[in-house]
Every structure is written in C-alpha cells, then in structure tokens.
Amino acid sequence: LNEILRAIAERRSIREFEERELPREAKDAVIEAALRAPTAGNMMLYSIIEVSDQGLKDRLALSCDRQPMIGKAPWVLLFLADYQRWMDYFELCDLSGFCAARGEEMARPRAGDLLLAVDDALIAAQTAVIAAESLGLGSCYVGDVMERIEEHRDLFDLPRYVFPAALLCIGYPAERQLSLPRRGRFDRRHIVFENRYQKRNGADFDEMFAAADTLRLRPGAANYGQNFYQKKFAAPFSRELRRSVSRVLEDWS
Numbered sequence: 001l002n003e004i005l006r007a008i009a010e011r012r013s014i015r016e017f018e019e020r021e022l023p024r025e026a027k028d029a030v031i032e033a034a035l036r037a038p039t040a041g042n043m044m045l046y047s048i049i050e051v052s053d054q055g056l057k058d059r060l061a062l063s064c065d066r067q068p069m070i071g072k073a074p075w076v077l078l079f080l081a082d083y084q085r086w087m088d089y090f091e092l093c094d095l096s097g098f099c100a101a102r103g104e105e106m107a108r109p110r111a112g113d114l115l116l117a118v119d120d121a122l123i124a125a126q127t128a129v130i131a132a133e134s135l136g137l138g139s140c141y142v143g144d145v146m147e148r149i150e151e152h153r154d155l156f157d158l159p160r161y162v163f164p165a166a167l168l169c170i171g172y173p174a175e176r177q178l179s180l181p182r183r184g185r186f187d188r189r190h191i192v193f194e195n196r197y198q199k200r201n202g203a204d205f206d207e208m209f210a211a212a213d214t215l216r217l218r219p220g221a222a223n224y225g226q227n228f229y230q231k232k233f234a235a236p237f238s239r240e241l242r243r244s245v246s247r248v249l250e251d252w253s
C-alpha cells in the first residue's frame with residue numbers, strides 16, 4: 001500500500017481528542033485540500049464554516065442529538081450545500097430581467113440542485129477527512145446537523161438555499177481512541193456488483209450479519225434487523241431528520 005491508501009485503510013472515526021490546538025498550517029492544508037475536491041461543473045456548490053466560537057460549539061453539542069464531542073473538539077467544520085451564492089449572483093446579473101425579456105420563467109433551485117450541492121459539500125468534506133488523516137489528525141462526522149433545521153439556520157444565519165450537509169470534528173486523536181478496534185465492514189460481495197444491481201436474499205443477510213448477531217440485542221429485538229430498526233431507523237433522531245429535511249425540501253420545491 002502507498003501512503004495514501006494506508007491512510008485511507010487505517011482511518012477510523014475519532015470521537016475524543018487531545019486538548020492541543022491545531023497549528024494554523026495544518027488547518028490551512030486541510031482547507032486547501034478540501035477546496036481542490038472535484039465539484040460539479042466547477043461551481044463549488046458548498047461553503048465551509050469554521051466553528052471557532054465555544055458558545056456555538058456548545059449549542060451544536062446539544063442540538064446535534066447531545067454529542068459532547070462537538071463542544072470538546074479542537075476544530076469543528078460545518079459543510080454547507082450552497083446554491084445561495086449562485087442565486088445571489090444571478091440576481092446581481094439581472095437574470096430575472098434576462099429571462100423575462102426572453103419570455104422564459106426563471107429557473108429556481110429544486111431538489112435535484114440540493115442533491116448536487118450536497119454531493120459537492122460531502123466530497124469536499126471527505127477530502128478534508130483524508131487530508132486530516134495524512135497529517136495525523138482524527139475526525140468524526142456528525143450527521144445530526146441536518147436535524148433541527150430552524151435552530152441550525154438561526155445559529156449560522158443560513159439563507160434559504162443553504163443546507164447544513166455535514167459537520168466534522170477534527171483534532172489530534174486521544175491515545176485510547178487509537179487502541180479501539182477498527183470497525184468492520186460488510187464483505188465486498190454484498191456491496192460491489194457488476195453491471196446490475198443484485199438484491200440480497202436470506203442467506204446473504206445471514207452472512208452479512210453473522211458477526212453482528214453476536215452483539216447483545218436490545219430487549220424486545222429478536223434479530224439484528226429489529227435491533228437496528230429500534231436503535232437507529234425508528235429512533236427519535238431519525239424521525240427528527242425526516243421532519244427537518246422535509247421542511248428543507250419545501251424551500252427547494
């Protein structure tokens with residue numbers, strides 16, 4: 001393995017950090033790497049907010065399903081899917097007048113544009129993760145920033161066409177985090193197909209969850225599916241995610 005592949009293979013989410021601040025050069029290197037990520041049409045449909053204010057971090061630690069890690073992380077980056085910048089520029093360029101003169105209705109960002117901008121934001125975020133890893137930094141995503149959209153818009157002054165796609169906590173890994181076992185993955189045969197999608201059958205699922213079945217199941221759960229459904233899919237945070245994103249979609253419809 002070369003250095004890049006080794007960094008990718010050895011990465012694991014880091015949720016506890018040394019208290020040490022990050023040198024500005026390291027932060028700059030991570031940001032510069034993120035900005036070099038591929039971006040749809042070279043439009044850079046994203047923005048990044050460095051959350052340096054401790055009060056804001058503490059608010060996020062509560063609003064993102066109570067994750068104290070956010071308040072303690074030395075460096076917190078918010079990746080925003082952003083069509084607002086382009087819409088503001090279109091306005092400055094009098095696109096409404098331009099379209100009216102041609103008798104056309106002016107196009108507006110819709111769900112497709114949101115997904116494209118989320119693609120951009122996440123590709124930049126993951127490039128930051130790998131760049132951070134290469135510098136000996138650890139990181140962890142927080143998906144809960146897509147929840148409680150009213151509160152998060154308010155906290156960061158997010159306009160209509162800006163959506164918080166992901167939060168990243170970054171810092172030097174606390175020693176004990178590195179001794180935790182790396183989390184496994186489903187075997188590639190269940191994930192990577194040739195030419196056509198292949199639905200999994202009972203035997204496939206038995207194989208996929210063979211290791212997981214040795215985990216302690218929650219009361220009332222007879223198998224891993226019931227366990228996962230209760231713990232994640234139907235959990236309050238998942239319900240809140242659905243509510244929050246439905247609210248966002250109204251603005252992009």
Ligand SMILES: Cc1cc2nc3c(=O)[nH]c(=O)nc-3n(C[C@H](O)[C@H](O)[C@H](O)COP(=O)(O)O)c2cc1C
Nearest residue numbers: 011012013014015067140141142143144166182183
């Ligand atoms: C979109 C996304 C959202 C995530 N949200 C959280 C989160 O809110 N809290 C957390 O502790 N980890 C979060 N994670 C980290 C995952 O739990 C982690 O990647 C997964 O368990 C696999 O572990 P690994 O990254 O150590 O290989 C998130 C990861 C992704 C990709």
